[in-house]
Amino acid sequence: MPSDMQLLKENLAVVEPVQDKAVGYFYATLFRRNPEVRSMFPLVMDVQRDRLFRALTSAVQGMDRPESLVPMLRQLARDHRKFGVRPEHYEVVGRALIGAVRQYSYGDWSEEIEAAWWRAFTMIARTMIDAAAEVEHEPATWQAEIVSHQRRTLDIAVLRLRPDAPYPFEAGQYTTVESPWLPRVWRSYSMANAPRPGNEIELHVRRIGAGWVSGALLRKHQAGDVLRLGPPRGDTVLDRDSPRDLLCVAGSTGLAPMKAIIEDLGRSNTTRRAHLFFGARLEEDLYDLDGLDDLAARHPWLTVIPTVSHDPGYPGEQGNAAEVAARRGAWQHHDVYVSGSPAMITAATALFRELQVPAGRIRYDSFGDTGIVRGF
Ligand SMILES: Cc1cc2nc3c(=O)[nH]c(=O)nc-3n(C[C@H](O)[C@H](O)[C@H](O)COP(=O)(O)OP(=O)(O)OC[C@H]3O[C@@H](n4cnc5c(N)ncnc54)[C@H](O)[C@@H]3O)c2cc1C
Ligand code: HEM
Numbered sequence: 001m002p003s004d005m006q007l008l009k010e011n012l013a014v015v016e017p018v019q020d021k022a023v024g025y026f027y028a029t030l031f032r033r034n035p036e037v038r039s040m041f042p043l044v045m046d047v048q049r050d051r052l053f054r055a056l057t058s059a060v061q062g063m064d065r066p067e068s069l070v071p072m073l074r075q076l077a078r079d080h081r082k083f084g085v086r087p088e089h090y091e092v093v094g095r096a097l098i099g100a101v102r103q104y105s106y107g108d109w110s111e112e113i114e115a116a117w118w119r120a121f122t123m124i125a126r127t128m129i130d131a132a133a134e135v136e137h138e139p140a141t142w143q144a145e146i147v148s149h150q151r152r153t154l155d156i157a158v159l160r161l162r163p164d165a166p167y168p169f170e171a172g173q174y175t176t177v178e179s180p181w182l183p184r185v186w187r188s189y190s191m192a193n194a195p196r197p198g199n200e201i202e203l204h205v206r207r208i209g210a211g212w213v214s215g216a217l218l219r220k221h222q223a224g225d226v227l228r229l230g231p232p233r234g235d236t237v238l239d240r241d242s243p244r245d246l247l248c249v250a251g252s253t254g255l256a257p258m259k260a261i262i263e264d265l266g267r268s269n270t271t272r273r274a275h276l277f278f279g280a281r282l283e284e285d286l287y288d289l290d291g292l293d294d295l296a297a298r299h300p301w302l303t304v305i306p307t308v309s310h311d312p313g314y315p316g317e318q319g320n321a322a323e324v325a326a327r328r329g330a331w332q333h334h335d336v337y338v339s340g341s342p343a344m345i346t347a348a349t350a351l352f353r354e355l356q357v358p359a360g361r362i363r364y365d366s367f368g369d370t371g372i373v374r375g376f
Helices: 006-031 035-040 053-065 065-081 086-102 110-132 214-221 254-268 289-298 319-326 343-352 371-375
Strands: 144-151 156-163 174-178 187-188 201-206 225-230 246-251 274-280 302-308 335-340 364-365
Touching: 006 035, 006 053, 006 110, 053 065, 053 086, 053 110, 053 289, 065 174, 065 274, 086 110, 110 364, 156 214, 156 225, 174 343, 187 201, 187 214, 187 254, 201 214, 201 254, 246 254, 254 274, 254 289, 254 335, 274 319, 289 302, 302 319, 319 343, 335 343, 343 364
Parallel strands: 246 274, 246 335, 274 302, 335 364
Antiparallel strands: 144 156, 144 225, 156 201, 174 187, 174 225
């Protein structure tokens, strides 16, 4: 008898090549049968519309690794409170999901496969429903006033926000932001500071091409505006018990969580050293050198190395942050933290693996996908 896992993986291999069609079918049936859930989703759903579907299928594939899947599902459930998700919505999503995979299995379907899907989905839904119930006492969202908005380059701004209630995050985590200009369109931004007494958080936002939320945050918003935040997310936090020195590698606004982690380290550190490589394409994109000078002046154990990859005339270190780091040291005994675009993370992790840094000591949050989509 094949196991549930085997059945599901074989079935997903059939559906994956036509996943786009399955996603379309999933949303069409979900919204037709349950019009009330349509208002939880963005008005226009072309950008990143496959995230929920991909997450559901990847969660099912990750069921044989509950030690990583369950914590992710718990964070996701806490986050889903911001959409207004209630326990009864899980079954309707399950029906639409399983209906879509059945439809795009093109007859390669059986009662056993359907039963395996329901068992997997029920376990995922139960984990999320229970986790959401445990945090019922905390706000589902926070209103956060922009207390300062500094345009540092044409495409990068540093925003300081003050949430309307204590925001319980750890240095290295990210928040999700909804602009009133773009209702129900949520994007992730990393906190650039460790928690502070005034409850303020700093975000570093880089505008991506025609990007919706980054464009609004850069160009439309100003001090005094109010944004909505979801709960904090992410596991790329400082390992306080580790005795090892730190290597932090940041591409562009990937600097934000690295600064937070270093600030956190600064609160207790007596013995660990840290190197921070901060990379940009051009010198003018090194948008926070003054802030980094301050940090290095306060923490003698910190060395900051800015790097520039696309200006042969730059007098300092040439290359992207990971390449320069690789040239400058032996890092196999360090804890390595990497933050930036998906391409940068992929290249940097491969490079540090080649340099014999054990995989378990390389931590990152890619600015592309959130954990559950990336991790499985
Ligand atoms: C965990 C996490 C943390 C993040 N932290 C930060 C942060 O601190 N600062 C920050 O500036 N951004 C951060 N991001 C990226 C951010 O969440 C958005 O993806 C980014 O601002 C683009 O959103 P948008 O709505 O402007 O663009 P969209 O409207 O979503 O996208 C517009 C177009 O750009 C493409 N695109 C989207 N994102 C990227 C990208 N990163 N690189 C290249 N092309 C892209 C899309 O495929 C689409 O074609 C983080 C992302 C994640 C997952
Ligand atoms: C059953 C398990 C579920 C899983 C694993 C899951 C997973 C996800 C993931 C990973 C995302 C992408 C956003 C992010 O990473 O933060 C997402 C978005 C979303 N989910 Fe879920 N989800 C589940 C159930 C539900 C249910 C029951 C609802 C209610 C109808 C729901 C509504 C949404 C909405 C509204 C979005 C935002 C979509 C968008 O921005 O396009 N989800 N979900």
